[in-house]
Amino acid sequence: MTIPTILDARRVATDRLETRVLAAGDPGGTPVVFVHGNLSAATWWEETMARMPEGTFCVAMDLRAYGEADPTAKVDATRGMRDFSDDIAALMREMGIAAAHMVGHSLGGAVLWQFLSDYPGMTLSLTQVAPGSPYGFGACRPDGTPCFPDNAGSGGGAVNTDLIALMQAGDRGDETPNHMRNVLNTYVWKPPFVPERIEDILTSALAQHVGDEDYPGDFRGSDNWPGVAPGKLGPINAMAPIHQSDPLGFTKTGARAPILWIRGADDPVVADGSLFDLGTLGSLGAVPGWPGAEVFPPQPMIVQTERALKAYEAAGGTVERVVFDDCGHSPYLEKPAAFDEAFHGFLACYG
Numbered sequence: 001m002t003i004p005t006i007l008d009a010r011r012v013a014t015d016r017l018e019t020r021v022l023a024a025g026d027p028g029g030t031p032v033v034f035v036h037g038n039l040s041a042a043t044w045w046e047e048t049m050a051r052m053p054e055g056t057f058c059v060a061m062d063l064r065a066y067g068e069a070d071p072t073a074k075v076d077a078t079r080g081m082r083d084f085s086d087d088i089a090a091l092m093r094e095m096g097i098a099a100a101h102m103v104g105h106s107l108g109g110a111v112l113w114q115f116l117s118d119y120p121g122m123t124l125s126l127t128q129v130a131p132g133s134p135y136g137f138g139a140c141r142p143d144g145t146p147c148f149p150d151n152a153g154s155g156g157g158a159v160n161t162d163l164i165a166l167m168q169a170g171d172r173g174d175e176t177p178n179h180m181r182n183v184l185n186t187y188v189w190k191p192p193f194v195p196e197r198i199e200d201i202l203t204s205a206l207a208q209h210v211g212d213e214d215y216p217g218d219f220r221g222s223d224n225w226p227g228v229a230p231g232k233l234g235p236i237n238a239m240a241p242i243h244q245s246d247p248l249g250f251t252k253t254g255a256r257a258p259i260l261w262i263r264g265a266d267d268p269v270v271a272d273g274s275l276f277d278l279g280t281l282g283s284l285g286a287v288p289g290w291p292g293a294e295v296f297p298p299q300p301m302i303v304q305t306e307r308a309l310k311a312y313e314a315a316g317g318t319v320e321r322v323v324f325d326d327c328g329h330s331p332y333l334e335k336p337a338a339f340d341e342a343f344h345g346f347l348a349c350y351g
Contacts, residue, residue, distance in 0.1 A: 012091060019064070019087075019091075020061070021060070021062075022049065024057075027057050031057050031058075031099070032056050032102075033088065034104075035060070035061075036066065037107040039184075042067060043200060064084065069209075074234070077235075078232050080114065099122045100123070109128045109131020116250040120253050125259070127259075130330070133247075133270070133308075134247040136243065138276075139296065139299070140299055142304065155231060156234055157220075163183065170206055180202060181198075181202055184198075184202065188330055189328045217235070218233050219231045230243065258317070258349075260319075261305070262342060265326070279299055324338055
């Protein structure tokens with residue numbers, strides 16, 4: 001599969017990963033590195049990169065297990081976000097980028113919490129667009145502790161099996177709610193919005209590497225509700241709270257990179273009641289057998305991120321917060337003018 005592109009596309013090999021990299025702007029300019037989310041690829045950032053101010057050099061890679069990255073490179077989920085974080089650092093070194101302004105969306109935001117912790121000296125600033133909670137995704141309490149010791153209800157086993165089958169078939173239709181086109185148009189941006197490049201975006205989403213070693217990854221049986229616990233491979237397992245060894249590590253390293261947090265007010269994906277979190281779905285009666293809020297509460301993702309950012313501020317960091325009304329999970333696609341105003345202004349202050 002070849003994903004269409006409107007920017008310069010190249011293959012870059014590092015000592016960790018060979019992948020597709022998109023680039024825009026002046027190679028001698030200030031570096032800005034964009035990190036895509038789940039069920040997507042570098043393609044999603046192209047228009048945003050093309051609109052960037054003069055004097056910047058923008059780079060976006062397909063993460064391992066996504067897009068046109070080397071399909072033999074697997075995600076060691078037991079390392080949490082560290083495979084991704086290390087891949088980005090390796091790419092920057094290969095391209096001669098000592099430090100950059102970092103921008104992440106959704107899963108990419110979760111990766112960049114880890115990157116800021118691991119590589120604070122390589123981070124000039126951090127723009128987080130609807131980022132995943134630093135504590136991981138699913139089946140955890142407000143303090144990030146897994147609801148069960150094995151973190152049942154999170155990871156690869158919690159992904160809709162119909163969606164997986166349709167992805168494996170490369171089905172571009174819209175006959176059921178589980179078709180990728182409908183998942184994107186229902187949850188990833190707020191209806192009735194549809195991106196102009198929906199076909200290219202859909203192609204990049206269907207380029208997700210699928211299988212027990214990729215998406216959704218492996219899983220283990222569990223005696224705890226809903227009967228499955230995270231495995232050890234793939235990006236969804238890597239997001240499991242049980243695999244986040246130090247979620248607030250970025251608040252403890254002495255990092256001082258300014259942070260901009262942008263999100264949509266109507267985001268159903270990263271939310272205090274995410275429609276992809278089994279705690280939420282159980283409470284709505286959509287998944288039978290839910291053991292109740294005392295045992296398995298909906299994950300308060302926004303509250304968790306706010307708590308982490310307050311800790312960052314208490315340690316001396318600077319945080320700006322922007323919330324767009326009438327906007328879902330992808331502000332840079334849904335509200336490009338407002339996004340650029342906030343993002344470009346932030347870079348002008350701290351670039």
